[in-house]
Amino acid sequence: MTTVCVTNQKGGCGKTTTAVNLAWSLTRLGKTVLLADLDPQGHASLGLGFDTDLLDRTIRDCLVRPSLPVGEVFLPFSDKLDVVPANISLASLEQELAGEPERELRLRQALVSLGRVYDYVLIDCPPSLGFLTINALVATDEAIIPVETSSFSVHGLERLLETIEMVERNTGRRIQARVLATDFHGNTRYSREFHETLAQRFGEQLFETVIHHSVVAKDAAARGLPVGRAYHHSKVDNDYMALATEILESAPVVEVENLREWEEKLFGPSVRGEEIVFRLQAPGVRRVQVAGRFNDWNPSLGEMRQDPISGVWSVRVRVSPGSYQYRYVIDGEWIEDPANERHEFGETGFRNSVVLVGDK
Numbered sequence: 001m002t003t004v005c006v007t008n009q010k011g012g013c014g015k016t017t018t019a020v021n022l023a024w025s026l027t028r029l030g031k032t033v034l035l036a037d038l039d040p041q042g043h044a045s046l047g048l049g050f051d052t053d054l055l056d057r058t059i060r061d062c063l064v065r066p067s068l069p070v071g072e073v074f075l076p077f078s079d080k081l082d083v084v085p086a087n088i089s090l091a092s093l094e095q096e097l098a099g100e101p102e103r104e105l106r107l108r109q110a111l112v113s114l115g116r117v118y119d120y121v122l123i124d125c126p127p128s129l130g131f132l133t134i135n136a137l138v139a140t141d142e143a144i145i146p147v148e149t150s151s152f153s154v155h156g157l158e159r160l161l162e163t164i165e166m167v168e169r170n171t172g173r174r175i176q177a178r179v180l181a182t183d184f185h186g187n188t189r190y191s192r193e194f195h196e197t198l199a200q201r202f203g204e205q206l207f208e209t210v211i212h213h214s215v216v217a218k219d220a221a222a223r224g225l226p227v228g229r230a231y232h233h234s235k236v237d238n239d240y241m242a243l244a245t246e247i248l249e250s251a252p253v254v255e256v257e258n259l260r261e262w263e264e265k266l267f268g269p270s271v272r273g274e275e276i277v278f279r280l281q282a283p284g285v286r287r288v289q290v291a292g293r294f295n296d297w298n299p300s301l302g303e304m305r306q307d308p309i310s311g312v313w314s315v316r317v318r319v320s321p322g323s324y325q326y327r328y329v330i331d332g333e334w335i336e337d338p339a340n341e342r343h344e345f346g347e348t349g350f351r352n353s354v355v356l357v358g359d360k
């Protein structure tokens with residue numbers, strides 16, 4: 001599963017048009033796609049014909065409760081394309097989640113509980129660099145940055161790139177960011193010169209595909225259809241098919257080490273004050289316990305509970321500051337924590353996982 005967000009804090013540069021039509025083009029090349037609308041304006045949902053006023057559940061529910069099965073939220077558009085819709089109820093979420101720990105990880109967590117059902121998850125970002133866009137960047141493997149070639153506007157692009165780098169540093173994951181020239185007027189010198197400027201600045205990071213200007217883009221959206229449905233083989237339809245092909249042909253190889261670091265963040269032990277939260281992903285097992293110095297290595301005092309939705313096993317343990325060796329006991333078998341790189345040898349000569357509480 002590859003996650004791609006379409007982002008640029010500037011409004012009107014073609015994010016939603018790109019998210020919707022790239023999603024549709026990928027399905028025509030045989031891929032299954034989930035399109036997540038992360039904009040309170042709900043333009044991607046509207047662009048595929050969903051009435052955003054009538055929704056029982058939206059992406060907001062996934063962010064409030066990331067273990068919620070996406071199956072309870074998505075709306076099918078076709079046999080290969082599902083949509084997690086959004087509406088104005090998303091606008092107040094940032095304030096509501098203020099002070100909540102790990103609130104930038106919400107979307108990532110929601111997508112983890114998805115499993116590997118889709119080939120691609122596309123995220124349509126709102127026109128801002130706030131909490132929602134950070135959630136998208138934290139969750140994403142690739143970022144598409146549409147830039148309108150009809151207005152000379154690289155304004156804000158540097159800040160967006162800095163934000164992407166900041167997220168890369170904090171998560172230890174690389175985001176493949178590429179710029180997409182949109183609203184291209186092929187017959188004007190202006191558009192061509194601007195495209196040339198983008199090519200000089202971004203080199204390989206600029207898509208070869210450009211999206212031409214055409215009224216069919218707006219018209220199809222107003223009819224709640226992808227361009228390829230409303231105007232099959234029109235110029236813009238062909239452009240988005242070319243974009244989908246370019247993306248499939250340049251699919252990056254997932255860097256295993258970064259994935260590991262990421263898993264540590266999601267599943268390793270996390271310390272909050274004087275409490276350790278142990279989290280482990282162990283599908284298909286019956287019982288998981290944790291044993292360590294904090295419970296005299298007695299697994300029956302460390303029963304972990306499985307979240308019925310995400311399948312993640314967890315338990316909270318209160319301790320005083322110090323260093324704690326531990327192991328998981330999975331169906332009776334003692335193992336080190338696969339999501340924790342820190343180890344120490346215990347008194348009995350076995351290597352154990354270690355978690356530090358406080359700054360001792």
Ligand SMILES: Nc1ncnc2c1ncn2[C@@H]1O[C@H](COP(=O)(O)OP(=O)(O)O)[C@@H](O)[C@H]1O
Pocket residue numbers: 010011012013014015016017018043127182183184211212213214215216217218219221236
């Ligand atoms: N290639 C294009 N040609 C003509 N109009 C376009 C094109 N792409 C987008 N538009 C129109 O420009 C407006 C802004 O596009 P949109 O995708 O909604 O941008 P964003 O999501 O970045 O705000 C919309 O009315 C859309 O229909």
Ligand SMILES: [Mg+2]
Pocket residue numbers: 015016017039043044125
């Ligand atoms: Mg939009």
